[in-house]
Amino acid sequence: MAVGRAHGRPAGAHPHLRPRRAARRVAAAGRLAACQVRRPPQPPPDRQEPTVSAPPTDVDVLVVGGGPVGLLTGILLGRAGLQVAVVERWPERYPLPRACTIDHEALRILQAAGVMADHADLFEPSVGARGGYQFRNGEGELLMAIDWNRPAESGWANTNGFHQPSLEAVLEDLAVTTPGVTVHRGWSFASTDQDDDGATTLLTGEHPVSVRSRWVIGADGANSAVRTHLGIEVGDSGFEADWLVVDYRPLVEQEWDAFVVQHCDPRQPATAVKSGPGRRRFEFMRRDDVTPEQLGQESTAWALMAPFGVTPETAELERHAVYTFRGRWAQTWRVGRTFLAGDAAHLMPPFMGQGLCAGLRDARALAWRLALVHRGLADPAVLDSYGPERAGHVREIIDEAVAAGRVICELDPARAAARDAEMRRALADPSDTKEPPHPRLGHPSITVPGQDAAGRLAPQARVRVDGVTSLFDDIVGGDWQLIGRATTPELDDDTAAWFAGLGGTVTAVSPAGPVVDVDGAYGAWFDAHDCDVVLARPDFYVFGVGVAADVPALLTQLRVALTVAGR
Numbered sequence: 158m159a160v161g162r163a164h165g166r167p168a169g170a171h172p173h174l175r176p177r178r179a180a181r182r183v184a185a186a187g188r189l190a191a192c193q194v195r196r197p198p199q200p201p202p203d204r205q206e207p208t209v210s211a212p213p214t215d216v217d218v219l220v221v222g223g224g225p226v227g228l229l230t231g232i233l234l235g236r237a238g239l240q241v242a243v244v245e246r247w248p249e250r251y252p253l254p255r256a257c258t259i260d261h262e263a264l265r266i267l268q269a270a271g272v273m274a275d276h277a278d279l280f281e282p283s284v285g286a287r288g289g290y291q292f293r294n295g296e297g298e299l300l301m302a303i304d305w306n307r308p309a310e311s312g313w314a315n316t317n318g319f320h321q322p323s324l325e326a327v328l329e330d331l332a333v334t335t336p337g338v339t340v341h342r343g344w345s346f347a348s349t350d351q352d353d354d355g356a357t358t359l360l361t362g363e364h365p366v367s368v369r370s371r372w373v374i375g376a377d378g379a380n381s382a383v384r385t386h387l388g389i390e391v392g393d394s395g396f397e398a399d400w401l402v403v404d405y406r407p408l409v410e411q412e413w414d415a416f417v418v419q420h421c422d423p424r425q426p427a428t429a430v431k432s433g434p435g436r437r438r439f440e441f442m443r444r445d446d447v448t449p450e451q452l453g454q455e456s457t458a459w460a461l462m463a464p465f466g467v468t469p470e471t472a473e474l475e476r477h478a479v480y481t482f483r484g485r486w487a488q489t490w491r492v493g494r495t496f497l498a499g500d501a502a503h504l505m506p507p508f509m510g511q512g513l514c515a516g517l518r519d520a521r522a523l524a525w526r527l528a529l530v531h532r533g534l535a536d537p538a539v540l541d542s543y544g545p546e547r548a549g550h551v552r553e554i555i556d557e558a559v560a561a562g563r564v565i566c567e568l569d570p571a572r573a574a575a576r577d578a579e580m581r582r583a584l585a586d587p588s589d590t591k592e593p594p595h596p597r598l599g600h601p602s603i604t605v606p607g608q609d610a611a612g613r614l615a616p617q618a619r620v621r622v623d624g625v626t627s628l629f630d631d632i633v634g635g636d637w638q639l640i641g642r643a644t645t646p647e648l649d650d651d652t653a654a655w656f657a658g659l660g661g662t663v664t665a666v667s668p669a670g671p672v673v674d675v676d677g678a679y680g681a682w683f684d685a686h687d688c689d690v691v692l693a694r695p696d697f698y699v700f701g702v703g704v705a706a707d708v709p710a711l712l713t714q715l716r717v718a719l720t721v722a723g724r
């Protein structure tokens with residue numbers, strides 16, 4: 158296997174780890190250098206000037222936390238016409254990359270926020286042998302492959318490498334230029350008091366300040382002060398492992414035959430991943446004979462990467478830091494007028510590359526609901542479905558990530574050998590690749606009950622209109638999308654006016670046009686789901702499907718779902 162093999166690597170370097178040598182060097186590094194596990198953030202090339210801004214004034218929504226989820230939530234709410242303040246405790250953006258892969262659904266959400274129009278080049282699509290995502294044992298033998306190269310239903314590559322600080326810089330620029338959105342750095346959430354009409358939130362900064370808002374969103378990360386203040390309990394998978402994360406820029410061209418490899422080697426579990434254009438990442442699990450302090454040394458990073466041919470001569474180190482990977486979730490996502498989103502609501506080990514993706518889904522799912530309720534187009538009871546829908550979905554992904562972690566993090570040689578034998582048996586056909594997880598929304602959900610497609614992702618693909626070819630959302634768009642296979646679904650005048658008021662669009666996508674199904678993707682999707690019409694929600698999940706005659710009933714069901722309280 159060629160992952161990690163570098164052209165021009167020093168003599169003796171080998172693409173597989175040499176655990177004995179690596180272990181000796183780790184121990185030596187620990188003795189020689191001062192212990193510094195969680196190092197202070199290192200500046201990225203585009204380091205921003207620290208700014209402490211004026212405190213916010215009263216708004217519709219106060220978002221606590223200016224990480225990627227808080228910023229995206231602010232942008233989406235601002236684009237929907239709400240007044241939003243995003244408050245962030247630190248004067249500077251967090252400069253270290255954490256997420257380094259992002260999926261197609263998250264890119265469609267970023268497309269909706271205006272990111273992809275000018276910044277699609279931030280993302281490097283997954284390519285590589287055996288679906289791109291490989292699990293190999295200590296001898297380099299393939300144990301499992303996941304198809305990260307598959308054509309994905311959202312119109313973007315299934316999985317993409319990227320640099321999180323660069324994305325956060327784009328999100329912050331977009332947030333501060335979105336009408337109705339302000340970002341306030343240097344202000345920390347302290348407490349919130351809720352009443353029938355809104356919430357009064359106390360922030361601390363240069364001085365204490367109270368902000369009145371209709372709703373509050375806690376997007377304040379894993380140690381969420383909002384979650385703690387609300388007394389929300391946290392469930393725990395029991396999974397916990399320390400990993401060293403090392404990001405670097407290759408100085409010589411490197412041949413990687415996969416996009417990600419999990420080296421399930423009990424001597425030294427490791428991950429190699431293409432982490433965006435011009436960047437690579439290795440992650441190394443802490444073994445029992447290594448302290449967190451030893452693992453956090455720069456010399457340890459070089460020692461562990463050397464067997465992969467990555468040395469100071471072949472790579473420029475961008476950063477290294479130790480993280481503890483866990484699988485956790487908030488037991489409730491809403492208390493009154495306050496909601497949780499992102500890492501405040503869920504944490505997972507990064508082995509499926511889904512933590513941030515899940516947070517971006519939260520942002521979209523919450524923003525469309527708040528926007529409709531704010532405009533009086535949906536009953537406030539619609540907000541009740543946010544937590545159950547998102548929690549059901551993310552729990553499945555946390556379970557997958559934890560299960561992958563238990564495979565990868567096995568340090569016992571006998572148990573690892575048994576695991577290998579079992580996985581070899583499961584990989585009966587060596588050309589098999591597994592599908593990545595596609596959970597459906599949890600329940601109760603705002604979908605048509607009893608339909609297999611409902612609560613699953615709706616398609617986006619290329620269409621051509623008047624000679625212009627682009628993705629559907631860029632050409633036709635629509636918050637709610639009613640799409641027919643051959644003929645444009647027909648609505649009576651009252652329903653058409655109501656649906657247009659929601660931001661709905663009604664289209665037919667067919668080989669003949671006028672909206673042309675360029676790649677046949679819509680036709681294939683309708684075939685796969687045995688239907689002729691799909692009604693998709695603003696977060697790109699299917700509300701319901703049917704045939705042309707079902708359209709009036711489908712729209713009536715949506716109207717009832719949005720306007721009748723107490724679903």
Ligand SMILES: Cc1cc2nc3c(=O)[nH]c(=O)nc-3n(C[C@H](O)[C@H](O)[C@H](O)COP(=O)(O)OP(=O)(O)OC[C@H]3O[C@@H](n4cnc5c(N)ncnc54)[C@H](O)[C@@H]3O)c2cc1C
Binds near residue numbers: 346381402507516
């Ligand atoms: C090593 C590693 C690898 C990962 N890889 C992937 C991956 O490949 N793909 C993926 O999808 N995900 C991945 N993740 C997960 C991903 O990085 C996180 O899910 C994501 O960054 C969470 O974003 P967030 O906005 O919810 O939280 P954060 O980014 O933590 O932002 C929260 C913000 O709230 C602020 N804040 C906190 N308290 C307060 C307060 N009291 N008042 C005001 N502000 C406050 C913080 O300063 C912070 O800026 C990875 C994570 C790690 C650690």
